[in-house]
Amino acid sequence: MVIKKIPLRTIKRDFLQFFSIIMLVAIASMTYTLFAVSMEDIDRNYEMFKRDYVQEDGYFITSKEVDESLLKDKFEIDLEERLFYETQQNGITLRIFSISDKINKPYIGVGKMPEEGEILLDPSFFKAHQYQTNDEITISGQKFKVSGIGYLPDYIYIIKNDQDLLPDPEYFGVVMMLKSDVQKLFPAPRVHYYSYKGKVDNIEDFKGFINSNWGLLKFVERDQNPRIIYTEMKVENAKRITLPISLFIIIVSSFILFIVMRRVINTMHAEIGTLYSMGYTQKDVFKVFMRFPLYIWLFGSIIGILLGYFGAYPFAEFYRSFFTLPKLTSFFPWQHVFVALLLPAIFIFLSGYFALRNFFKLTIVQVLHGIDEIKFGKLPTIKFFDRFEFKTRIMLKYGWRHFARELILIVGIIFSTILMMYGMTAKDSIIVAIEKAYNDNFRYNYLYMLNSTTEHPEINLQSSAEPYNLLAFDVEGTKASIMIYGIKSNSDMIKLYDEKGKEISVSDQLIISKPFANKLGIDEGDEIKIKNKFTGQEYTLKVYKVADLPVGNNGYMELESFNRLFGYDSGEYVGIFSKEKIDIPESSVFESYTKSELLTTIKASAEDLSKTIGVMALIAAILALLIVYVLSTLTINENKKNIGILKMLGYKENSIFKMVLGFNYISFLVGFITGIPLSKLTMDSFMNAATKDIDFAMSLDLSINSVLSTFIILLVVFLLSRFLVRAKIAKVMPVEILRQQVD
Amino acid sequence: MFVKAEKVSKIYRLGKNETRALNEVSFELERGKIYTVIGPSGSGKTTLFNILGGLDRAEEGKIFVDNKEITSMDQKRLADYRRDYVGFVFQFYNLINGLTVYENVLASAALSENPLDVDMVLKMMDVYSERDKFPFELSGGQQQRVAIARAVVKNPVLILCDEPTGALDYESSKLVLKLLEDVNRQFGTTILIITHNLAISRMADATLRLRSGRLVEFSENPQKISAQEVTW
Ligand SMILES: Nc1ncnc2c1ncn2[C@@H]1O[C@H](COP(=O)(O)OP(=O)(O)OP(=O)(O)O)[C@@H](O)[C@H]1O
Ligand SMILES: [Mg+2]
Numbered sequence: 014m015v016i017k018k019i020p021l022r023t024i025k026r027d028f029l030q031f032f033s034i035i036m037l038v039a040i041a042s043m044t045y046t047l048f049a050v051s052m053e054d055i056d057r058n059y060e061m062f063k064r065d066y067v068q069e070d071g072y073f074i075t076s077k078e079v080d081e082s083l084l085k086d087k088f089e090i091d092l093e094e095r096l097f098y099e100t101q102q103n104g105i106t107l108r109i110f111s112i113s114d115k116i117n118k119p120y121i122g123v124g125k126m127p128e129e130g131e132i133l134l135d136p137s138f139f140k141a142h143q144y145q146t147n148d149e150i151t152i153s154g155q156k157f158k159v160s161g162i163g164y165l166p167d168y169i170y171i172i173k174n175d176q177d178l179l180p181d182p183e184y185f186g187v188v189m190m191l192k193s194d195v196q197k198l199f200p201a202p203r204v205h206y207y208s209y210k211g212k213v214d215n216i217e218d219f220k221g222f223i224n225s226n227w228g229l230l231k232f233v234e235r236d237q238n239p240r241i242i243y244t245e246m247k248v249e250n251a252k253r254i255t256l257p258i259s260l261f262i263i264i265v266s267s268f269i270l271f272i273v274m275r276r277v278i279n280t281m282h283a284e285i286g287t288l289y290s291m292g293y294t295q296k297d298v299f300k301v302f303m304r305f306p307l308y309i310w311l312f313g314s315i316i317g318i319l320l321g322y323f324g325a326y327p328f329a330e331f332y333r334s335f336f337t338l339p340k341l342t343s344f345f346p347w348q349h350v351f352v353a354l355l356l357p358a359i360f361i362f363l364s365g366y367f368a369l370r371n372f373f374k375l376t377i378v379q380v381l382h383g384i385d386e387i388k389f390g391k392l393p394t395i396k397f398f399d400r401f402e403f404k405t406r407i408m409l410k411y412g413w414r415h416f417a418r419e420l421i422l423i424v425g426i427i428f429s430t431i432l433m434m435y436g437m438t439a440k441d442s443i444i445v446a447i448e449k450a451y452n453d454n455f456r457y458n459y460l461y462m463l464n465s466t467t468e469h470p471e472i473n474l475q476s477s478a479e480p481y482n483l484l485a486f487d488v489e490g491t492k493a494s495i496m497i498y499g500i501k502s503n504s505d506m507i508k509l510y511d512e513k514g515k516e517i518s519v520s521d522q523l524i525i526s527k528p529f530a531n532k533l534g535i536d537e538g539d540e541i542k543i544k545n546k547f548t549g550q551e552y553t554l555k556v557y558k559v560a561d562l563p564v565g566n567n568g569y570m571e572l573e574s575f576n577r578l579f580g581y582d583s584g585e586y587v588g589i590f591s592k593e594k595i596d597i598p599e600s601s602v603f604e605s606y607t608k609s610e611l612l613t614t615i616k617a618s619a620e621d622l623s624k625t626i627g628v629m630a631l632i633a634a635i636l637a638l639l640i641v642y643v644l645s646t647l648t649i650n651e652n653k654k655n656i657g658i659l660k661m662l663g664y665k666e667n668s669i670f671k672m673v674l675g676f677n678y679i680s681f682l683v684g685f686i687t688g689i690p691l692s693k694l695t696m697d698s699f700m701n702a703a704t705k706d707i708d709f710a711m712s713l714d715l716s717i718n719s720v721l722s723t724f725i726i727l728l729v730v731f732l733l734s735r736f737l738v739r740a741k742i743a744k745v746m747p748v749e750i751l752r753q754q755v756d
Numbered sequence: 757m758f759v760k761a762e763k764v765s766k767i768y769r770l771g772k773n774e775t776r777a778l779n780e781v782s783f784e785l786e787r788g789k790i791y792t793v794i795g796p797s798g799s800g801k802t803t804l805f806n807i808l809g810g811l812d813r814a815e816e817g818k819i820f821v822d823n824k825e826i827t828s829m830d831q832k833r834l835a836d837y838r839r840d841y842v843g844f845v846f847q848f849y850n851l852i853n854g855l856t857v858y859e860n861v862l863a864s865a866a867l868s869e870n871p872l873d874v875d876m877v878l879k880m881m882d883v884y885s886e887r888d889k890f891p892f893e894l895s896g897g898q899q900q901r902v903a904i905a906r907a908v909v910k911n912p913v914l915i916l917c918d919e920p921t922g923a924l925d926y927e928s929s930k931l932v933l934k935l936l937e938d939v940n941r942q943f944g945t946t947i948l949i950i951t952h953n954l955a956i957s958r959m960a961d962a963t964l965r966l967r968s969g970r971l972v973e974f975s976e977n978p979q980k981i982s983a984q985e986v987t988w
Contacts, residue, residue, distance in 0.1 A: 015859045290811055
């Protein structure tokens with residue numbers, strides 16, 4: 014049938030408009046494919062890695078050597094000791110582990126398994142220091158050869174200390190070597206490190222048993238190990254964003270398409286009527302005009318899937334290196350490709366179908382006249398509008414007439430606002446807030462965690478240092494845990510402020526951090542029931558104040574009150590905050606780190622993070638651009654005749670623009686303003702959902718900065734699309750009036 | 757009798773108001789003749805055109821074409837009727853913008869069981885040299901000739917024209933009329949031309965005069981002249 018050529022020809026003729034619709038579909042499929050495929054890729058590879066390289070169910074550190082077979086039999090678990098040691102050289106901390114046979118086996122990403130005198134390096138450290146296989150590296154005065162890159166299942170988020178938020182491969186690395194080599198380097202281990210695999214029914218019994226027999230120093234279950242769950246949380250988070258975003262984009266583009274399809278058919282009414290008059294049936298016409306949705310879908314989703322699919326692997330690679338997850342296998346995620354094809358198809362074909370069906374209800378004579386003349390013969394005559402000045406009146410009438418279109422514009426702007434705010438706030442919260450916390454709240458420069466809680470007579474505390482005590486508790490009825498610090502009253506190291514910025518002084522009552530309060534949904538005056546992680550002893554404490562800290566599951570009390578409450582002697586402590594580096598016998602130190610290390614880390618990671626944020630903001634901006642452009646072009650195409658008349662009457666382009674599209678400004682503002690509280694709402698629910706089952710808390714606040722930047726970016730995009738549309742108005746010549754009549 | 761209309765009425769209702777666009781119109785048309793329909797604006801000419809062509813439905817009365825009652829046909833059979841019996845020529849051409857001149861005519865030929873050769877018809881209408889152009893590249897007269905070509909090519913028994921010269925200048929109008937006459941002579945097609953222009957009735961075998969929806973006169977024209985001789 015020769016009439017099959019009509020759709021493609023029409024698309025070519027009005028290329029920019031159809032192109033922008035196709036791009037809308039493409040972005041919808043691309044976003045979905047990009048996120049879904051990369052997440053699936055990361056997920057599957059991670060699951061395989063966890064299973065095949067036996068990720069631990071937990072680890073613990075004891076002061077005495079454990080009777081392995083006794084523990085294994087009693088609790089029916091698998092257990093493996095892992096020798097470990099830490100060295101510092103040139104400011105770089107290396108954590109050295111022996112390579113295990115059963116639990117937490119390294120996956121060799123590059124190179125080969127080390128032999129005697131050889132080592133594996135963690136991927137981030139390897140990359141950050143630009144090592145090559147067979148390079149030499151000196152550890153504690155002994156030379157080793159780098160045999161390759163090793164991924165450890167329990168070190169996927171490679172942070173030095175449990176409380177670190179971001180990895181810092183410049184200054185911290187994990188080294189894997191043969192057990193015999195570790196023994197040669199460090200013959201006398203001070204503590205013993207065990208990984209276990211298997212489900213322990215009563216974890217308290219387990220801990221108690223270990224503690225009473227061999228002295229438990231540290232016990233971390235898999236689900237509370239930040240080196241594992243941070244990554245899992247981020248992957249989970251990314252997955253949670255994927256579906257709503259891609260669904261929303263598809264829905265928005267489909268609604269726009271619905272309107273566009275109608276217009277396309279409406280402007281071609283005379284042609285459809287003519288086809289009918291020639292003897293073509295509804296079925297024939299249907300077959301021809303359904304090609305519009307078909308082409309839009311086909312081109313859009315194929316471009317989108319290709320972009321998304323080829324983008325997904327670098328994207329996954331980027332995330333993988335961010336989380337240091339290995340790639341074990343490749344696969345073709347046909348189910349996601351299928352969804353990315355099917356989802357837009359459903360919406361697009363439905364909207365095309367309804368638009369056409371609407372048309373089929375008319376008689377051929379009505380079709381020949383055009384639906385516009387039947388439905389929109391005149392601008393609505395609503396008395397209310399008559400009180401305004403002529404131009405404003407016309408503008409309001411246009412807004413009213415294209416009500417559905419303005420609504421979609423509003424929804425589109427809301428969505429772009431949310432998307433962009435999400436990106437902006439993520440940056441704000443993670444980078445700025447942490448920096449702020451370390452400037453305002455945590456004022457120490459060095460933190461030392463000691464091996465035991467005693468009075469430490471061997472340490473001479475200067476005035477620039479303060480002792481602290483620390484205990485970890487599980488919160489009853491939740492999976493959350495809290496670290497309660499005992500600190501000096503009027504501490505110079507930890508400053509706590511309330512919501513209004515007023516300083517809170519520590520006392521014998523509990524102060525908790527805001528994200529933690531948010532997570533548990535508790536407030537000042539509420540009580541929480543907590544259980545000592547080591548002894549299992551329970552306490553019920555009243556929350557005295559909530560301190561405005563951006564991150565952390567932290568609680569604070571005055572040191573002496575802390576000691577009394579939790580059964581320590583006066584003067585005992587487990588760690589030191591200090592402004593200056595202090596000399597402590599190495600055997601007393603369990604962990605230590607400096608604030609500048611942390612801040613360098615944050616700055617380094619800011620760059621990585623801003624890439625992800627950039628992707629989101631870019632999608633948001635393109636989306637906004639397309640929506641505004643498509644909708645405005647539509648309005649102009651439909652009103653060519655009126656624009657022609659206004660021009661003929663002598664109105665300037667400016668005034669015409671204001672009359673026909675002035676309402677868009679109002680929709681833009683309404684969309685943006687509605688978008689702000691909605692952003693906060695969606696972000697909070699995302700965050701809560703993402704951290705619900707895990708031991709992590711962080712609060713997201715919209716800053717003036719991010720609101721302003723979002724507004725400016727969206728405004729620029731909005732003005733840009735209007736600028737493009739304006740060129741179209743300029744092109745409408747008064748002769749259009751005549752041309753339209755000939756149609 | 758080729759076309760037979762019996763008390764055909766078309767009623768438009770707008771709220772309480774009722775317009776009888778056609779009011780009990782009856783007439784008979786013979787095969788192979790040329791008819792004109794005249795009458796003042798709003799008298800129901802286009803309405804008659806639509807109903808005769810199966811583009812719209814009458815509320816009352818019956819129309820037979822070739823002994824088939826088109827007033828009782830369903831949508832699908834009406835489409836068949838339009839396809840097999842009728843060619844339309846509209847005042848504002850109604851060509852399909854996405855198709856070239858050739859394709860516009862081909863789109864019509866493709867529906868017919870015994871179409872004429874597209875290029876032959878294009879030559880006959882003197883638009884062969886424009887065959888690969890799009891409608892918006894043509895003048896009004898050229899577009900109307902393509903529209904006639906489109907109506908003629910499927911070799912229908914009835915061609916309905918609603919003010920075919922309404923938008924054209926004198927020369928172009930005369931050419932269009934001559935071509936319609938050629939078609940009538942060559943293929944024996946029955947042609948019904950709606951017009952404001954009384955002069956055109958002189959080339960017809962008979963003229964129907966409408967006023968306020970009623971057929972007030974049906975006059976045979978014994979002194980029929982050729983299109984060439986028509987002047988105004
Ligand atoms: N869709 C409609 N709804 C209501 N009334 C209609 C409609 N179409 C036509 N009419 C009315 O029917 C009557 C006949 O209209 P018609 O178009 O047949 O006139 P006409 O003779 O073709 O006039 P003209 O020479 O101006 O084209 C008119 O009074 C017109 O107002
Ligand atoms: Mg008329």
